Amino acid sequence: MIEAVGLTKSYGDKTAVHDLTFRVQPGKVTGFLGPNGAGKSTTMRMILGLDQPTGGSVTVAGHPYRKLPNPPRTVGALLDAGAKHGGRSARNHLLSLAQLSGIPASRVDQVLDVVGLTSVARKRSGGFSLGMGQRLGIAAALLGDPRVLLFDEPVNGLDPEGIRWVRDLMKRLAAEGRTVFVSSHLMSEMALTADHLIVIGRGRLMADMPVQDFIVQNSTSFARVRTADVGQRDGLTSLLTGAGAQVFPEESGTLKVVGLELPQVSDIAFEAGVRLWELSPHHASLEEAYMRMTQGAVDFRAGGAQQPGDAPPGAYGTGGPPGSPLPPGAGPPQQQPYGGAQPQSFAQPQENAR
Amino acid sequence: MARNGRVLHSEWTKIRSVRSTVWTLAAALVVTVGLGVLICLLVRTTYDDLSPTDRATFDATMTSFAGMTLGQLAMIAFGILVISNEYSTGMIRASLAAVPQRGTLMAAKVAVATLLALVVGMITAFAAYFPGQAVLGSRLASGIGDPGVLRAVVGAGLYMTLIAVFAMGVTWVLRSPMLAFGILIPFFFMISGILSAVSATRKLSYWLPDQAGSMIMSVVTPSQERPYGPWGGMAVMAAWVVAALLAGYLTLRRRDA
Numbered sequence: 001m002i003e004a005v006g007l008t009k010s011y012g013d014k015t016a017v018h019d020l021t022f023r024v025q026p027g028k029v030t031g032f033l034g035p036n037g038a039g040k041s042t043t044m045r046m047i048l049g050l051d052q053p054t055g056g057s058v059t060v061a062g063h064p065y066r067k068l069p070n071p072p073r074t075v076g077a078l079l080d081a082g083a084k085h086g087g088r089s090a091r092n093h094l095l096s097l098a099q100l101s102g103i104p105a106s107r108v109d110q111v112l113d114v115v116g117l118t119s120v121a122r123k124r125s126g127g128f129s130l131g132m133g134q135r136l137g138i139a140a141a142l143l144g145d146p147r148v149l150l151f152d153e154p155v156n157g158l159d160p161e162g163i164r165w166v167r168d169l170m171k172r173l174a175a176e177g178r179t180v181f182v183s184s185h186l187m188s189e190m191a192l193t194a195d196h197l198i199v200i201g202r203g204r205l206m207a208d209m210p211v212q213d214f215i216v217q218n219s220t221s222f223a224r225v226r227t228a229d230v231g232q233r234d235g236l237t238s239l240l241t242g243a244g245a246q247v248f249p250e251e252s253g254t255l256k257v258v259g260l261e262l263p264q265v266s267d268i269a270f271e272a273g274v275r276l277w278e279l280s281p282h283h284a285s286l287e288e289a290y291m292r293m294t295q296g297a298v299d300f301r302a303g304g305a306q307q308p309g310d311a312p313p314g315a316y317g318t319g320g321p322p323g324s325p326l327p328p329g330a331g332p333p334q335q336q337p338y339g340g341a342q343p344q345s346f347a348q349p350q351e352n353a354r
Numbered sequence: 355m356a357r358n359g360r361v362l363h364s365e366w367t368k369i370r371s372v373r374s375t376v377w378t379l380a381a382a383l384v385v386t387v388g389l390g391v392l393i394c395l396l397v398r399t400t401y402d403d404l405s406p407t408d409r410a411t412f413d414a415t416m417t418s419f420a421g422m423t424l425g426q427l428a429m430i431a432f433g434i435l436v437i438s439n440e441y442s443t444g445m446i447r448a449s450l451a452a453v454p455q456r457g458t459l460m461a462a463k464v465a466v467a468t469l470l471a472l473v474v475g476m477i478t479a480f481a482a483y484f485p486g487q488a489v490l491g492s493r494l495a496s497g498i499g500d501p502g503v504l505r506a507v508v509g510a511g512l513y514m515t516l517i518a519v520f521a522m523g524v525t526w527v528l529r530s531p532m533l534a535f536g537i538l539i540p541f542f543f544m545i546s547g548i549l550s551a552v553s554a555t556r557k558l559s560y561w562l563p564d565q566a567g568s569m570i571m572s573v574v575t576p577s578q579e580r581p582y583g584p585w586g587g588m589a590v591m592a593a594w595v596v597a598a599l600l601a602g603y604l605t606l607r608r609r610d611a
Contacts, residue, residue: 048451051610066454070357077451083444085372092371099364100452102356140448 086126418486433521526602
């Protein structure tokens with residue numbers, strides 16, 4: 001398990017990681033998601049005791065990294081697949097790392113086999129393709145048969161087959177009860193690989209929830225429904241819920257309806273005699289939700305708002321930025337977070353709501 | 355203790371598994387010996403043209419180490435590369451993640467590299483001395499049994515070692531191979547020589563690591579009086595090396611990897 005409490009890293013007056021608190025649990029793949037420059041690598045380096053936090057702390061298996069008796073036996077990490085001397089053979093690279101922690105040479109051959117590099121083990125690693133380099137980096141992480149594994153962008157530059165191999169490996173390692181912490185800037189990849197997501201943007205925690213929840217709340221197709229009479233809203237909500245939909249009231253007075261097709265929504269409203277002013281289809285891809293979330297971090301800082309990490313899971317499903325702690329108008333436009341894909345509907349929702 | 359052994363073992367694997375180790379050390383040996391022999395040959399043929407003062411202070415032993423001015427650059431390159439390889443490749447992160455005790459890692463790396471430099475330095479010193487004297491011929495040559503000669507030869511090996519360790523210490527501070535090469539090579543190849551040639555800075559140059567350290571190789575007292583003897587000069591050089599290593603350690607301990 002990895003546990004960060006108030007983890008902070010600043011360089012001068014620039015804060016790379018701000019007050020991160022999270023737990024990475026064993027037995028599942030935890031995706032560490034954020035755009036480039038969000039502070040993922042800095043966080044990973046702090047976990048590994050390479051960078052000293054300026055505030056807060058992080059422990060691995062209950063100990064600060066530098067206090068671990070023999071770190072590679074507990075934690076394996078792939079930070080940078082390019083971090084090898086090109087003139088050194090794959091086997092010697094791993095051997096030098098193995099010897100650092102008293103791991104026998106036989107284990108080197110074992111991990112080479114696991115990652116499928118046995119045939120090139122004695123070749124100079126400088127000639128390796130990107131994919132082979134990644135495999136070598138992963139082999140290094142596996143050397144000590146550690147309970148905790150960190151992978152920083154492990155699929156970068158891999159071909160589809162390589163990506164799939166990494167994905168399967170992560171899942172297998174997690175299924176063995178290990179703690180697997182994988183960073184990525186690709187939402188789509190994490191949606192397929194991870195069981196749990198920790199999302200950061202601009203060094204701040206944006207979300208910490210199971211991937212399934214994240215998908216349900218962020219990537220569904222939904223209908224936006226506006227009733228002519230605001231008083232009929234609650235009635236319609238219970239009817240729709242009764243028909244199996246998830247209904248989220250939105251700040252502007254509209255309803256976000258998930259799980260029912262538009263014609264069904266229309267039929268239900270018609271039968272109940274509820275007049276609709278708006279019934280529009282919307283699609284939010286995970287990628288969009290993720291971008292919206294991480295870009296929102298900029299606005300949080302400008303507004304001096306509360307910690308987005310304090311927002312309960314579920315707060316992200318309302319269509320606003322995560323946590324929505326901002327007064328209306330202070331944040332990004334509340335109704336256009338989906339890339340403006342549906343320009344025809346909701347013209348002036350806030351006026352209509354009044 | 356077990357951990358120190360493991361780290362030493364690993365550092366040995368690292369150093370023997372890259373070609374730059376072989377190339378730089380081989381270059382140090384070949385250049386020092388080859389150039390030394392060439393210069394001895396040159397001196398032998400031109401000895402009779404020398405002025406009486408030059409003849410009086412002629413130092414046969416030191417002449418056979420003349421190739422070291424160039425050979426030491428290869429030794430410096432070895433010292434730089436053995437440390438900067440870790441940084442330029444990013445391997446340092448993996449190494450420090452495996453051994454968070456940074457002093458241990460540094461000590462092991464420096465120890466292994468120093469030992470290797472010492473072996474090659476000593477071989478180079480003896481390999482430069484005997485052929486050099488043979489080329490000089492019996493009229494000019496010194497004997498290994500003559501007073502101070504064995505000290506000078508062993509000292510030459512020590513000098514080669516210390517110059518490499520000094521480069522290691524500086525590289526721990528600078529980290530980047532470009533920076534380390536850009537500073538150390540011009541310094542030892544040109545600046546140190548210029549400072550000692552210009553009369554205004556000559557006294558200052560006595561205290562530079564290479565100028566002080568090279569005193570150990572002279573058997574005949576040089577015309578310019580120095581404020582220290584052969585071992586005193588070596589001590590000055592050693593002080594530089596200790597300072598460089600200390601600066602390197604403080605840098606490594608304090609900075610983020």
